[in-house]
Amino acid sequence: xxxxxxxxxxxxxxxxxxxxxxxxxxxxxxxxxxxxxxxxxxxxxxxxxxxxxxxxxxxxxxxxxxxxxxxxxxxxxxxxxxxxxxxxxxxxxxxxxxxxxxxxxxxxxxxxxxxxxxxxxxxxxxxxxxxxxxxxxxxxxxxxxxxxxxxxxxxxxxxxxxxxxxxxxxxxxxxxxxxxxxxxxxxxxxxxxxxxxxxxxxxxxxxxxxxxxxxxxxxxxxxxxxxxxxxxxxxxxxxxxxxxxxxxxxxxxxxxxxxxxxxxxxxxxxxxxxxxxxxxxxxxxxxxxxxxxxxxxxxxxxxxxxxxxxxxxxxxxxxxxxxxxxxxxxxxxxxxxxxxxxxxxxxxxxxxxxxxxxxxxxxxxxxxxxxxxxxxxxxxxxxxxxxxxxxxxxxxxxxxxxxxxxxxxxxxxxxxxxxxxxx
Ligand code: MEV
Numbered sequence: 309x310x311x312x313x314x315x316x317x318x319x320x321x322x323x324x325x326x327x328x329x330x331x332x333x334x335x336x337x338x339x340x341x342x343x344x345x346x347x348x349x350x351x352x353x354x355x356x357x358x359x360x361x362x363x364x365x366x367x368x369x370x371x372x373x374x375x376x377x378x379x380x381x382x383x384x385x386x387x388x389x390x391x392x393x394x395x396x397x398x399x400x401x402x403x404x405x406x407x408x409x410x411x412x413x414x415x416x417x418x419x420x421x422x423x424x425x426x427x428x429x430x431x432x433x434x435x436x437x438x439x440x441x442x443x444x445x446x447x448x449x450x451x452x453x454x455x456x457x458x459x460x461x462x463x464x465x466x467x468x469x470x471x472x473x474x475x476x477x478x479x480x481x482x483x484x485x486x487x488x489x490x491x492x493x494x495x496x497x498x499x500x501x502x503x504x505x506x507x508x509x510x511x512x513x514x515x516x517x518x519x520x521x522x523x524x525x526x527x528x529x530x531x532x533x534x535x536x537x538x539x540x541x542x543x544x545x546x547x548x549x550x551x552x553x554x555x556x557x558x559x560x561x562x563x564x565x566x567x568x569x570x571x572x573x574x575x576x577x578x579x580x581x582x583x584x585x586x587x588x589x590x591x592x593x594x595x596x597x598x599x600x601x602x603x604x605x606x607x608x609x610x611x612x613x614x615x616x617x618x619x620x621x622x623x624x625x626x627x628x629x630x631x632x633x634x635x636x637x638x639x640x641x642x643x644x645x646x647x648x649x650x651x652x653x654x655x656x657x658x659x660x661x662x663x664x665x666x667x668x669x670x671x672x673x674x675x676x677x678x679x680x681x682x683x684x685x686x687x688x689x690x691x692x693x694x695x696x697x698x699x700x701x702x703x704x705x706x707x708x709x710x711x712x713x714x715x716x717x718x719x720x721x722x723x724x725x726x727x728x729x730x731x
Contacts, residue, residue, distance in 0.1 A: 317362055325365050356639070372585065372642060373397035374649070377404040379412030380533075380664050387665055388646040389581035394689030396577045399672035400665060407535050410542075413667065415533040415660030421467060422529055422629055424499040424522040426484040426507045432514045434473065437482065441471040444510055448484075451509035452502045459498060464491040466502060484510060487528075492655040494588065494631030496522055524595045526627040527603065531656075533663035534623035535671070542620060551620045553678040554613060558622070561609035568609050571670065572601055575610055575624065578669030582662045587636030587643025596627045611670050624667040628659045687717035694722045704729060 311331045319327065325340055333339045343366040348354040358364040370390050375397050378385040387404075389397050407413060430437050448469055449456075456465045468487040475481055484506060488499050503520035511517050539551045561571035576594060583590045601610050611624045632655050637643050647653065650661055676682050691712055695705050704726070711725060 321358070321365060324363060328365065353641070360636070360640075370584070375400035375404055375665075377401060377408050378661075378664060378668070379404075379408045380415050380660055382412060385650055385661060387582055387661060388585040388649050389578075389665070390584040391577065391581035393577060394693060395686055396581060396669065398689065399676075399685070400578055400668050403668040403672045403675075407668070407671075410535070410537040413533055413535055413664045415531060415664055417656045417659050418530040418532055418625070419528045420489060420656065422488045422490055422495055422499060422522065422526050424486045424488060424503045424520070426486070426503055426510065426520045427518045428482055428484075428507075428511070429480045429516040429518060430482050430514060431480045437515075438471065440512065440515075441484075441510075445469060448506045448509055451505045455498065455501045455505060459490065459493075462491045464489040464495075469506070490631075492632045493634040494592075494629055494655075495634075496589070496592070497634075524592045524629070525599045526596050526629045527600055529627050529629050529659075530625055531628055531659040531663040532623060532625045533660060533667045534621065535667065536619060536621045539615065539618050539620050550675075550679070551615055554620075554622075554674055555615055557674045557678050558609060558611060558613035562612070563608070565607040568601065568607050571673075572598070572610050574673040575626075575666040575670045578665035578667075579626070579628075579662055582646075582665045583630070585643070585646040586630070586632070586658065587640045587646075588630050589635075593628060593630075596629060600627045611667060622667070622671065624663055624670065626663055626666060628662055630655050630658050630662065632658050684716075688712070691717045691722060694719060695726070698723065698726050700726065
């Protein structure tokens with residue numbers, strides 16, 4: 309029997325759950341209990357979350373952790389992180405503490421502009437198009453006046469509108485390429501509204517508008533975060549060897565795309581976690597970061613390292629289009645709390661904090677990879693996941709953690725020891 313349904317969105321939440329159970333879980337009615345145990349008892353709060361998207365039937369929890377001891381531009385921060393992967397928060401905290409006694413992190417915003425485009429088709433005389441554009445340019449700005457008014461008061465708005473000929477890539481394809489400054493807002497709605505108003509004003513019988521949309525590629529919305537110290541200050545048994553191996557690990561990610569993807573994935577472990585905690589759009593950040601990592605034509609590392617005259621330098625440059633006002637940032641109580649925790653940063657400050665979280669995460673990964681290997685730390689954290697799966701009591705967990713303190717954690721090893729303990 310077909311499961312295609314019309315008017316699903318109009319059903320109540322309970323009716324949606326009933327439909328789901330009848331059609332996909334007929335032999336597992338207990339899923340209703342699972343779904344409902346994640347409902348918030350505070351109905352107003354639940355309604356808020358229900359309304360973020362369509363067809364909400366429950367909530368999906370992710371852990372919300374905090375990484376203390378970050379020093380960025382001489383200011384102390386505790387950074388909130390939403391992430392499911394064990395060891396990400398632990399690694400961030402460890403690296404934050406490590407660099408706090410070596411001058412901390414330095415961060416600077418290099419640029420803040422964003423791009424939106426009106427994509428259109430035109431098959432006539434290009435000179436006529438150019439004069440139509442020049443003649444209309446002022447009107448294009450005027451057409452957005454009611455939208456840009458508030459943004460201009462905050463120092464933002466439309467910085468430039470260019471006509472671009474893209475016919476070498478696709479027949480009859482042209483663009484209006486628009487540059488925006490959106491200050492403390494991520495600006496997606498603002499940009500898209502402006503673009504639609506511009507397109508409406510610009511079109512004529514010869515111009516076929518295909519679409520108007522912001523670009524999540526923001527190579528002019530860049531932040532740099534860095535750490536630096538004398539090699540001997542790196543500590544450990546052999547700091548010179550550590551620095552050189554670390555440098556090679558970064559160089560490998562710069563030249564080898566298979567490694568670069570994993571290297572950057574580790575960076576995004578830190579970045580996405582803070583982006584999520586602040587209610588920002590992690591898909592936009594991911595798409596933009598990876599496009600930037602490919603800007604040379606081959607996918608490469610987002611971080612870089614040098615060793616100059618005995619000084620170790622390690623840094624990241626990454627595009628981050630973020631908001632600290634608008635969107636979910638004020639609406640989601642936890643996103644709001646995250647921003648308060650970081651002392652209500654401006655979007656520029658948040659760019660610096662988040663780039664730092666990415667750099668710290670990469671430092672932790674490379675430090676582990678080039679010394680003890682990644683599995684030692686990972687499996688220690690994973691031990692807790694396995695113990696939870698086995699429904700270990702607090703007392704059993706304590707005994708198991710103590711047993712595996714100096715042993716390699718493997719899934720089968722944990723299960724075996726746990727069963728032994730149970731006897
Ligand atoms: C795992 O989530 C991230 C790492 O693989 C990153 C890296 O290899 O650099 C450890």
